[in-house]
Amino acid sequence: MNVHSHSAAHTPMAVVKGVRNAVLSPPGGPHRLLLPRPLWLRIPIGLILLAMTIGFTGGTIAIPLNVYKSEPTASAAWFLGLAQVLPLLFAPRWPLMAWRISALGFLAGVPVMDGRYFWPWPVTAWLAFMLMLFMVGVGCERQTTIGVGVVTIAGVIVPGALGSMPGWFGLILAGLVIMALAFGDAIGGRSAAEQSLREQEALRRQDLARAAVLEERARIARELHDVVAHHMSVIAMQAEAAPYKIPDLPDAARQTFGVVRDAARDALTETRRVVGLLRSDDEGAERAPQPGLNLLEELLAGARRSGLSVELAIVGVPREVSAGVDLSAYRIVQESLSNASRYAPGSRVLVEIRYARDALQVTITDDGARTTPDDSQGGGHGLVGMHERVTMLGGVLTAATHEGGGWQVAAELPYGED
Template sequence: MNEPFPAPPRHGLRATLRDGLRDILTPRRDEPPGPLMSVRDRYRYPALALLALLGAGFTAGSIALLITSASVHADVAWPIGVLMAGPLVVAARWPLHAWRASALGFALCLVAVGGRGFWPWPVPAFLALLVILFGVGASVPRRTTVAVGAVTAVVLGAAVAPGTAPWFVVIMVALTVVALAFGDAIGARRTLAADLAEQTELRRRDLARQAVLEERARIARELHDVVAHHMSVIAMQAEAAPFKIPDLPDAARDTFVVVRDAAREALTETRRVVGLLRADDEDAERAPQPGLDRLDDLVASAEHHGLAVDVAIVGVPRPLEAGVDLSAFRIVQESLSNAGRHAPGARVAVELRYGHDRLTITVADGGARRDREGTRGGGHGLVGMRERVTMLGGVLEAGPAPDGGWLVRAEIPYGASA
């Protein structure tokens, strides 16, 4: 549980008691709820109903015993009995408030009963107090639990003076300590579980963020070849222009020199940045970046690994910009890889639809047709596909297909990379 009573850290039993007493003497609106408030609704509401019934029963039993056994007048027995056992009804939501009211009722009962009887308090009220103490121990900080135990022990120890046997008081105090300790252990477990869940969620977010950054770095390295190719063309054309055009004016010749130098400098800076994105043990790419012209090789590789791939091309194929061509190839490649990993032996339908202003890629598998030979960890393929499509201004949909299996659909505008 989060610390509801912020205070500077102190050491020693005296400081712990002082801080805990300050907590229980200064009620706050944000005091933590009991453990029942954090369980599922299907268990919480029956437990709250049972707690309300117990509170009502313990209250009625306490009032009856005060009137009959302790000979307390009914006008006095009613408010004292309600104070001692009645707070159990609200202890699930406000355990510390419930303990305050119950402790006050026990103190007033000790005054009303005086020295009469072996035990000055009704047994149902003490049972209600034990349940309330458990809720306190499970919800408040440890220093507050220690202070609650100390005050409760003092109130119970006050019963020794009127004539209660000391050994019996020791047993009662031990029961209160056990209730508080048990509640504290439950509260500590809840705190650890909440912290573990929080750390797990933070780690999941960090891994997702890291996956996005890694995929963006990979995409940047792949697109480096595309940019380098265009910049090289610019540099070569600027270099060759003075030789191809006779009688070129000096001003134009100087302009081509500026263009050539700018292109070379851009190439150098691009290569330097991409080198920073490359891992220490990763070599530079030597092969040219692939495109949809290598789709047949990709399909043959997928069929070699057990998939049955059907390719359909709708519309008239057209030349694609290098970034769109590379991203389309990677999307089909990653989709087939995911199908081979999660649906081995499946039939996969690949459709390339050349529309008026965009290329639509659809890859759908019919689900696994044979058992997986082994479970392999999933990568971040969907993250990479989404990053590529987003970079090009397109739309990606990925999820279970209506008739089973998995469906990936990407729409990439033709001129997005410009």
């Protein structure tokens, strides 16, 4: 994996390790191809790199042939040209291996070209070598990059400067090597940082989604606790009052009512204890009964006051539904109207409650924003909550745009009866 660490990579021991990595470490490639990710950029850049490799190789071979003319050593130009430049082809994937092969070719070219040219390498070969050094800086760790620079200067440029190449020109070449590696390291470090930021952002989104699910499940549990607590209290009170309402009640029945009463109280106590853990420190138990479809008109009136034009359609014969279905249907309508007010201000909204044979069908449809939504509202996790409620009841939820250009939420909540 490509790592650009800002630790103390310039200590003598670190430089020694970098040189060892540059020369002896397995030439594994970076975690990705050193080309742009989009295919429409990767293909043309790859073709350009291929064309440059062909051109640089041809120039690296032609220049020595022109210098040597018909001398027997002219045949070495073919070998040196291929060794010095051809590794550029696979440098985007294995930059360290490409540099090693090319550096050996440059070192071999010193005794062959020394004294016959201003410097012992063709300029085309050096241009290709600079590209390979740049890719080493992009794809390798900083410690290895420093080692590559040290080996290149000490093992390639210094031997050339010991011959006929002027020392001042060797210093220029050493500066170019450092610049190519430093530029590549900077580009690689930025790429690694951006990749890390993308990964962190993806993890953050996953954590937020997971937290939203847990928060909504806790909220649902608290609400259902209040519903169940009401019914358990009724059971306990009825069991307590039965012996007084029914004269001459047999002792066995009286004991049975006592068992029912005690069991209801114990269950209520345990439920309160467990669900109490889900309440925040500043959140007390609900005092008002949980809402249901009987309060739907009040909810729609509040939505109209917020600027929506809301219509209600009830299809089928209304029937009594379980507390969980009743509460979930109300919450789905409430959240959908809240989303419509936030993201589609001024829209026309149709709320349809359909009493089907096996399930309660709730559909909320808006026709799109009439005015520009307020960007400061931000996004919530309303769909997460609706999905959790419907899943809890074994139903189905769909939320998507529709042909009219607005948004539609449709939930099917099974009655849960045999």
